[in-house]
Amino acid sequence: MILDNFTLKGKTAVVTGCNTGLGQGLACALAEAGADIFGVYRSNAGNTPSLVEEKGVKFFGYKADLSDIASIPQIVHTALDVFSRIDILVNNAGSIIREDSLSFSEKDWDDVMNLNAKSVFFLSQSCAVEFAKQGSGKIINIASMLSFQGGIRVPSYTASKSAVRGLTMSLSNEWAHLGINVNAIAPGYMETSNTAALRGDKERNEAILERIPAGRWGRPEDLSGAVVFLASKASDYVNGITLPVDGGWLGR
Ligand code: NAD
Numbered sequence: 001m002i003l004d005n006f007t008l009k010g011k012t013a014v015v016t017g018c019n020t021g022l023g024q025g026l027a028c029a030l031a032e033a034g035a036d037i038f039g040v041y042r043s044n045a046g047n048t049p050s051l052v053e054e055k056g057v058k059f060f061g062y063k064a065d066l067s068d069i070a071s072i073p074q075i076v077h078t079a080l081d082v083f084s085r086i087d088i089l090v091n092n093a094g095s096i097i098r099e100d101s102l103s104f105s106e107k108d109w110d111d112v113m114n115l116n117a118k119s120v121f122f123l124s125q126s127c128a129v130e131f132a133k134q135g136s137g138k139i140i141n142i143a144s145m146l147s148f149q150g151g152i153r154v155p156s157y158t159a160s161k162s163a164v165r166g167l168t169m170s171l172s173n174e175w176a177h178l179g180i181n182v183n184a185i186a187p188g189y190m191e192t193s194n195t196a197a198l199r200g201d202k203e204r205n206e207a208i209l210e211r212i213p214a215g216r217w218g219r220p221e222d223l224s225g226a227v228v229f230l231a232s233k234a235s236d237y238v239n240g241i242t243l244p245v246d247g248g249w250l251g252r
Helices: 002-006 021-032 048-053 069-083 106-134 155-178 193-200 202-211 220-231
Strands: 012-016 036-041 059-063 088-091 137-142 180-187 242-245
Touching: 012 021, 012 069, 012 106, 021 036, 021 048, 021 088, 021 193, 021 220, 036 048, 036 069, 048 059, 059 069, 069 106, 088 106, 088 220, 106 137, 106 155, 106 180, 137 155, 137 220, 155 180, 155 242, 180 220, 193 202, 220 242
Parallel strands: 012 036, 012 088, 036 059, 088 137, 137 180, 180 242
Antiparallel strands: none
């Protein structure tokens, strides 16, 4: 039965930035499909533990600052300790800094690149070592419209999300033969704290809304189908794609 290929029963998913926004939605979707969640958060897990547990699966929260890759070995070690194995990694944690490129600082460059690109590579690498041993694993990176486009006043974000798309293809080329699927989801313009400033700017908000064929901002739950698909057996022969979930933004 085809729907059986979508179940994540008995699987464990590591989800970074699980406490809010898209990460919370992604964790809930994977939980609803049956996966236990090892949720990584920066300061507190918010209400994600109860939202996940009410789906009948386990949640384990782990506090880490992913802007420093020294935190990564312990994340993987603890997840293996708690759940014995990892099947799915969702690299969701990310940040954005808006500033004119003429005055953009080195710190603003490094802070975004370290979290959005460097930690994605090194956490993927650490999980892939385990995935290679078990002969299977799913890595899902959270990319962006700015993996395809330039954006305005967000040079480090655009560079980092273009890197995420490139890495998705590069790692997929190296790891597909090990049974590891590396893919990405590129959310469109979504209602989270990441876009609060944009939505608060009347002019930009109207311009963005007018350009989205679906006529509305996306919501975390709009990513549910894509993440469950890419985390499940149903996508075993899907490698290296960055799947836009954008209400039609890119096609316009
Ligand atoms: P958000 O600001 O609500 O969430 C960001 C998450 O990253 C939070 O959970 C936060 O705790 C975590 N985080 C930030 N710094 C961290 C650090 N140093 N260490 C560990 N975790 C850290 O924003 P969101 O919109 O939910 O963003 C989630 C992902 O989706 C990001 O990668 C973002 O770039 C991407 N994205 C968002 C949109 C959008 O429109 N909201 C569109 C495309 C892509």
